[in-house]
Amino acid sequence: MADSLLSLDDLAVHFMVGSAFAGGVKTLKAVDGVTLDVKAGECLGLVGESGCGKSTLALAIMGLLLPTRGLIHVDSQQISGATPPDRMKMAQTVQMVFQDPYASLNPRQTVRRTLADPLRLHGINDRAEVEARVIDMMAKVGLRPEHADRYPHEFSGGQRQRIGIARALILKPKLVICDEPVSALDVSIRAQIINLLLELKDEMGLAYIMISHDLGVVEHVSDRVAVMYLGRIVEQGGWQEIFEDPRHPYTRALIAAIPDPFHRAAAAVAKAKAKGEIASALNPPPGCHFNPRCPLKADLCTAEVPLLEATGPGHLAACHFRDRAS
Amino acid sequence: MTTPLLRVDNLRIALASDGITYNAVENVSFEIGRGEAFGLVGESGCGKSITALAVMGLLRRPLSLGGGRIVLDGQEIQDAPAAEMRRLRGKRIAMIFQEPMTALNPLSPVGKQIAEMFVLHQGANWNEAMDRAEEALRQVRVPSPERRIRDYPHQLSGGMRQRVMIAIALACGPDLLVADEPTTALDVTVQAEIIDLIAELCAAKGTAVLMISHDLGLVANMCKRVAVMYAGRIVESQVADAIFATPSHPYTQGLIDSLPRLGERARRGRQRLTEIAGVVPSIQAYPAGCRFNPRCPAVTDICRTNVPEATSLPADGLVRCHHHG
Numbered sequence: 105m106a107d108s109l110l111s112l113d114d115l116a117v118h119f120m121v122g123s124a125f126a127g128g129v130k131t132l133k134a135v136d137g138v139t140l141d142v143k144a145g146e147c148l149g150l151v152g153e154s155g156c157g158k159s160t161l162a163l164a165i166m167g168l169l170l171p172t173r174g175l176i177h178v179d180s181q182q183i184s185g186a187t188p189p190d191r192m193k194m195a196q197t198v199q200m201v202f203q204d205p206y207a208s209l210n211p212r213q214t215v216r217r218t219l220a221d222p223l224r225l226h227g228i229n230d231r232a233e234v235e236a237r238v239i240d241m242m243a244k245v246g247l248r249p250e251h252a253d254r255y256p257h258e259f260s261g262g263q264r265q266r267i268g269i270a271r272a273l274i275l276k277p278k279l280v281i282c283d284e285p286v287s288a289l290d291v292s293i294r295a296q297i298i299n300l301l302l303e304l305k306d307e308m309g310l311a312y313i314m315i316s317h318d319l320g321v322v323e324h325v326s327d328r329v330a331v332m333y334l335g336r337i338v339e340q341g342g343w344q345e346i347f348e349d350p351r352h353p354y355t356r357a358l359i360a361a362i363p364d365p366f367h368r369a370a371a372a373v374a375k376a377k378a379k380g381e382i383a384s385a386l387n388p389p390p391g392c393h394f395n396p397r398c399p400l401k402a403d404l405c406t407a408e409v410p411l412l413e414a415t416g417p418g419h420l421a422a423c424h425f426r427d428r429a430s
Numbered sequence: 431m432t433t434p435l436l437r438v439d440n441l442r443i444a445l446a447s448d449g450i451t452y453n454a455v456e457n458v459s460f461e462i463g464r465g466e467a468f469g470l471v472g473e474s475g476c477g478k479s480i481t482a483l484a485v486m487g488l489l490r491r492p493l494s495l496g497g498g499r500i501v502l503d504g505q506e507i508q509d510a511p512a513a514e515m516r517r518l519r520g521k522r523i524a525m526i527f528q529e530p531m532t533a534l535n536p537l538s539p540v541g542k543q544i545a546e547m548f549v550l551h552q553g554a555n556w557n558e559a560m561d562r563a564e565e566a567l568r569q570v571r572v573p574s575p576e577r578r579i580r581d582y583p584h585q586l587s588g589g590m591r592q593r594v595m596i597a598i599a600l601a602c603g604p605d606l607l608v609a610d611e612p613t614t615a616l617d618v619t620v621q622a623e624i625i626d627l628i629a630e631l632c633a634a635k636g637t638a639v640l641m642i643s644h645d646l647g648l649v650a651n652m653c654k655r656v657a658v659m660y661a662g663r664i665v666e667s668q669v670a671d672a673i674f675a676t677p678s679h680p681y682t683q684g685l686i687d688s689l690p691r692l693g694e695r696a697r698r699g700r701q702r703l704t705e706i707a708g709v710v711p712s713i714q715a716y717p718a719g720c721r722f723n724p725r726c727p728a729v730t731d732i733c734r735t736n737v738p739e740a741t742s743l744p745a746d747g748l749v750r751c752h753h754h755g
Contacts, residue, residue: 153617153618153619153620154617260709260710261709262709263709290473290474290709290710291473291644291645291646291685291688291689292473292681292684292685292688292706292710292725293706293709293710294688294689295688295689295703295704295705295706296705296706298690298703299702299703299705302702317617317618319618319692320689320690320691320692321690323690323692323693323694323695324690324694324695324700324703343695344696347692347693347696348696357619358618358619359692360622361618361619361621361622362618362647362692363622363625363645363647363648363650363651378619379623381587381588381589381590381617381619381620382617397619
């Protein structure tokens with residue numbers, strides 16, 4: 105597609121695990137047939153529980169894991185199992201903000217060095233220009249320029265996440281993958297970082313993939329939302345469709361699981377909770393992967409894999425009963 | 431008035447660091463009635479977890495009890511000898527932790543870890559105890575307990591491990607269950623199930639719960655009353671419904687306003703989130719007066735010098751703010 109910044113076409117990333125001597129080699133289908141696109145300047149929320157393949161998907165988009173099957177188009181680059189990406193060019197296109205700013209910054213590098221190194225690596229050797237861009241970026245993320253020579257341990261968690269964001273943006277990428285950017289932060293700091301990410305998106309025309317398990321955050325920041333379960337996208341659509349009219353029982357279960365203190369009475373009545381836990385990706389249930397936990401389960405669900413099909417304009421759901429009222 | 435099950439009175443917890451003693455928690459008082467669920471909410475470092483450890487008699491160096499009283503069912507336990515506390519723990523008060531993998535013994539089958547409770551506290555023999563352990567696993571809805579009883583912790587998923595922890599904690603029918611962030615390490619759908627399970631079992635057995643969490647929404651859903659802690663002090667305590675309807679401390683108001691709420695964007699469009707300025711102070715640099723004053727939008731001179739006294743709110747609530755009312 106011409107207007108897409110990122111498009112995934114039937115992307116699959118499989119891992120071989122185990123050994124031929126002990127129990128045999130098995131295939132772990134971490135990502136299994138994901139088709140998705142992100143337009144320039146758009147924020148896609150990516151939701152799912154641990155083990156659903158969100159992080160593998162993020163690494164594949166970054167070009168750090170080669171696809172087993174399928175294609176990734178990022179900007180003008182094409183990545184497939186046979187054509188590994190040009191890493192220098194990838195770094196200028198896609199960047200990532202990690203969950204834990206304590207772990208993702210080099211403790212032995214000052215902020216200045218953390219921000220200046222990528223510039224130098226990409227051929228900007230003029231000292232004055234490097235300095236100007238570092239100071240400018242620090243100001244953009246709300247760090248004081250006089251703190252440029254400090255080390256990560258001298259900052260609070262929220263400020264460290266600001267450094268992480270600055271590092272991701274210093275090369276002016278087009279797409280930023282935010283992997284749980286606020287869940288390691290103090291509750292009272294989260295709003296600051298969410299506001300900052302939204303401001304920078306508008307200011308720099310960024311596209312985001314926002315990976316989060318906090319549906320409140322996802323609803324707040326996303327233009328479109330994709331819900332993943334065991335390596336597959338089970339529902340995808342505009343934020344309003346997903347939150348106001350979810351068609352997949354798993355999406356409903358996720359929404360029902362959020363404690364909503366403002367509507368306690370309503371929440372108590374409309375419980376669409378999922379039973380049990382996510383199955384192992386090594387041995388997913390046949391048919392629809394969600395069927396053992398699903399309140400709508402029927403024989404069809406164990407026999408046939410539901411396809412991701414439209415239930416409305418731009419709204420797709422992979423459920424045999426996608427048109428059944430909740 | 432009936433005596434509460436647990437009364438914490440003017441609790442102070444001292445932290446010794448580099449020869450200086452800080453008050454990690456001070457002036458913390460609350461009561462929990464029989465069968466009541468009480469929530470203690472705050473950010474990391476506010477002292478909520480060590481308050482729970484103090485109740486369990488599990489404070490270890492560099493933390494120590496600096497003062498105050500902990501009264502369980504009319505009996506003062508803050509100075510109880512270690513042997514006495516060991517007898518109480520598990521039998522009358524029990525605790526579940528955030529990360530079940532580190533709280534369970536990895537070298538012992540889970541059934542044995544549950545059965546141990548019956549052997550130690552109720553003098554049961556091992557055969558009988560193992561049968562009761564199987565029943566306990568069934569109660570926390572672990573599927574096929576007759577097989578699971580022989581599993582080791584690493585063979586169970588996170589949610590199942592937390593169920594085992596709950597089974598151990600509730601084995602001897604304690605009067606009080608202390609739950610320290612019991613679902614933080616779990617996925618959201620599993621979190622909902624575990625919270626329901628705790629609420630249901632405790633209601634059925636008449637067990638009181640002290641629920642510790644950073645998630646105000648989660649706590650308010652489960653508990654009758656909630657106290658909010660900030661930098662080692664309780665700043666507000668109210669009935670759960672009231673804390674959302676009429677938050678009285680600027681910190682509580684800030685917390686509630688700063689969280690993106692499900693459905694809010696559909697109702698009002700995307701609003702900029704209200705930020706709480708600044709950062710949580712470190713224990714070495716707690717500000718004088720009200721500890722929230724450097725971040726408070728309503729700060730005045732008195733906040734910087736005087737510690738605010740508790741003002742009562744309706745229905746046994748209280749708030750510590752100079753500008754309340």
